[in-house]
Amino acid sequence: MEIVIRATVVFWLLWTLLRAAGKRELAEMTPFELIVLVVMGDLIQQGVTQEDMSLTGAALAVTTMMLWATLLSYLGFRSARVGRLLESTPAIVIVDGRFDDRMLDLHRLTEEDVLDEARNAGIATVEQVRFGVLEADGKLSFIRRDDQAVTETQPPDPA
Numbered sequence: 001m002e003i004v005i006r007a008t009v010v011f012w013l014l015w016t017l018l019r020a021a022g023k024r025e026l027a028e029m030t031p032f033e034l035i036v037l038v039v040m041g042d043l044i045q046q047g048v049t050q051e052d053m054s055l056t057g058a059a060l061a062v063t064t065m066m067l068w069a070t071l072l073s074y075l076g077f078r079s080a081r082v083g084r085l086l087e088s089t090p091a092i093v094i095v096d097g098r099f100d101d102r103m104l105d106l107h108r109l110t111e112e113d114v115l116d117e118a119r120n121a122g123i124a125t126v127e128q129v130r131f132g133v134l135e136a137d138g139k140l141s142f143i144r145r146d147d148q149a150v151t152e153t154q155p156p157d158p159a
Helices: 002-021 023-027 031-049 055-078 080-086 101-106 111-120 147-151
Strands: 091-095 129-134 140-144
Touching: 002 031, 002 055, 031 055, 055 080, 091 101, 111 129, 111 140
Parallel strands: none
Antiparallel strands: 091 129, 129 140
């Protein structure tokens, strides 16, 4: 039973720490951060199972964490309110060609980070962007301005 309690505590600790890290940081990990994540796995195993090297201890720890993950997934699926609490939501960081500095600060992004991703998406300037969205998975997506809306107000070309 002690392993189940330890696995539960570690699960919630990890969940809290990963939420605090932010979605962008998790989407773009450096090689060193990846190594730290792997090392954390070993440290977590030692903390959860202590001296218990049995198959039963490992199965209890893994099963406990998977049950918590499944329960959270199910609760998020059944209730939109719980889903918003548990899962990250997209954030709009560009509106009509202008950066939303408040959202950039909140998600620890720089304008250069966003512009780099925009260039990778084939967008030369921020003015070309109607909306720039930091998605729940930490990736940036862009919706271009609709150039047709500007030309529709002009008289049609007779040619």
